[in-house]
Amino acid sequence: MDRRHLLRIITGVALALAACSDRPWHGTRLDPALAAPPLTVAGALADPATRFVLVEAKESLVVLYFGYTHCPDVCPTMLSDWARAKRALGADTLGVRFVLVSVDPPRDTPELVAAYAQQFDPAFVGLAPSEIELAVLMRDWGIAAYPEGDTRTNDYSVAHPAQSFVVDRQGRLVLMIPSGVRGEELAEDLRRLR
């Protein structure tokens, strides 16, 4: 083969590879990745199924969102985007866990959050930390969540982080997904992290 022709092919392949690796992420990549803060939710102590410890979730990518079930707009939009991402991943979805962590201990029981998350996909996990667990989570994750409105009448909303967090198999916080990233785009990002 003509050497110049070969060179052209090599250059072409190299450029294509570079284009692949430089493809922008839909979420915000954390580079270098940080060790994910601990996350432990005992849930209903009597029911081990509701207990969740992040470090025990190794071997899977974990997508986390801090929201609440009385959230009419933003949380269900994020969770339906997750469901769309999971469908787009198809069989690739094995090894990805989607976890909603409630930031509304007064109203959200473990049963309520679990049922709420499963409305979007039966495999989604919904956790209800106690007040104390939530305080520890907010400190460790550096996130803010607080009620806005009248908490005495139960008619209040809860301010909560706008983005989802993605923790990789090594337990590192590698990606933040802002609201507005579509399900298919999230699936693309998750596929790259697998």
Added chain:
Amino acid sequence: MKSWPKIFVACVSTLGVAACDRPAAWLTDAQATPPLTVTEAWARAADSGATTAVYLTVDNAAMVSDTLSAVTSDVAEDVGLHISMAQNGTMHMAQLRALPVPAQDSVPLRPMGAHLMLTRLRRPLVEDDTVVVTLTFVSGTTIEVRAGVRKP
């Protein structure tokens, strides 16, 4: 001085002709298509007692603006106009007292923005169900909206 009345007459007759020529689109259209219409209405499925949202688009074909000032529905104990917004990485929700709908414009209420919030649903909303919501505008116009229920 003498020319003023002439100019005045000219102006009035021009206006008159214009008005007759185009018999005020907004007047005749009012019979055929009402100036305010609602499209793309849907509600998010949710359990009984839960909180959910209705989304829709208000179109105002009239030459004058109007304002959505009240929302009611039998399906929930409380119905309100709300808006979601992100500030410094934190999501907040605020109540809207009213929502202006400019003349000849449309205002979309879509996920992650303005929405009708239904609090403490009186019954579960399941897919393919229909929710009736009544919108009241400052002009006095009321619109009964039938929103199809979609998967959460």
